[in-house]
Amino acid sequence: MKEQKVSRPKARLPRGFRDRSGAEIAAERKILDTIRTVYESYGFAPLETPAFEYTDALGKFLPDVDRPNEGVFSLQDDDGQWLSLRYDHTAPLARYVAENFQFLPKPFRRYAVGPVWRNEKPGPGRFRQFTQFDADTVGSNSSTADAELLMMLADTLEALCLERGEYVVKVNNRKLLDGVLEAAFVDNSRRGTVLRAVDKLDRLGVDGVRALLGEGRKDDSGDFTKGAGLNETQIERVLTFSTPGATLDSVAPAVAGSAAGEAGLKELEAILSVVRGCGFGEERIAFDTGIVRGLDYYTGPVFEAQLTFKVKNDDGQDVVFGSVAGGGRYDDLVARFTGQTVPATGVSIGVSRLLTAMTQRGLTGSTAPLIVVLAMGDAAGSFAVACELRAAGFAAEAYVGNKKVPDQLKYADKRGAALVVMEGDDERDKGEIILKDLKAGAEVAKTVETRADWVGARAGQSIVKRANLVAEVEKLLGRT
């Protein structure tokens, strides 16, 4: 009988998702702890909502049953209702506030952290699951709420050990650009296209955006993007407004006569007056007309935090790192549920992006040095040793595999263990125990030529009294 070839599944990650382990998790934990500490010090309280929401609660409609909507991961519950994984923390917040409105203190201030999912095409540095850390104030239309978020963001970045000048929190107001468009007689139907074009200013440059505001732009691959179709005068007015270096005074004429524009100016003045009054200068929080944010739901102030230092991409090339946090005011989100307008403002930190940048700045998450106790005959004995070391505050494991000693050492090596403890029959009889410093041994190995020399060298090893185990280990590893 012939062997039937069994078809096996290919071991592979779904596109756009990542496995993470060890140092990366430890580093992220450090970042999350820091952000949490700052947010809580500002009086924001944690709120956890589930990964799934009803699809309509996320603001998605259901055009056809097979594909509830692009962009979200969805599935149908056994009662036929559609559920979707959250794509941000803001939509679940709106649902929560609407559902619990009568019980909540207003303004309601909460932070939320966790993974969000987007069913989109992944790219370099762009995944279908990533972590966001949000803080929002719901139920206040005061500019102090916006100003507070800007300051909190600046403080958070410094708590993460970024120096003054290595980051800048930028603020703008949607109403200003609305004013410019109004004053330039740009049709309201083109507003979205214009916003998206201006948002690409940092990536495409002035010429690229000019093309997108006009007829359109052909990219490197030859693909053509239809533009907003503005005329020369209109394009110039938008570009003049958006180009860096504007001040509140310098943009005032461009929006004069527009109610929206003047309201935007007032809001920005109010925000900046609080911020400056608290001692936050230009180098930390700055007005920048180039910030627009793509999202439709922003209605007023919009913010973005940017890193000013160079970061390397996977190919080792320097790239200008975009924003690591964004946010703004959205006054209409809760109204979807209650019909009642509830003003809100919030900020969201892209933790994964921030982690990439911080890692290159040398941030590392350290884990406790590991001690591996080899299995040499007496299983209970090796566990007793590990147990004793754990009680003394070390991370220690007894080897639970079934290999011989050389393989156990390879295992410890591969684990990155700092120390190996060996207690064979000979040592046990004499009331002794062997401590082997793997890092010291690795140094010795570099100069060893033959295998016999290496085996005989017992590199990095010392024999100590069994009774002094903890004290000797403390001497080698130091106390944590």
Place this chain on the structure above:
RNA sequence: GCAGCUGUAGCUCAGUUGGUUAGAGCGCCGGAUUGUGGAUCCGGAGGUCGGCGGUUCGAACCCACCCAGCUGUACCA
């Protein structure tokens, strides 16, 4: 969605104008070594050459279609 590039062992890749049995390094397993990590040496397992058709005496290689991945771009509540 549009465009370009790439699919060969678990991973990274080589494979001559189309020619016999498709290779290397790493990793894995066994040994040199029953209680000492590295380096080295010996041996071994592991392949529908992305899929399906076509051209040919003969296809990993040429052609058509499909699929997947990567990169850019668009969309992104």
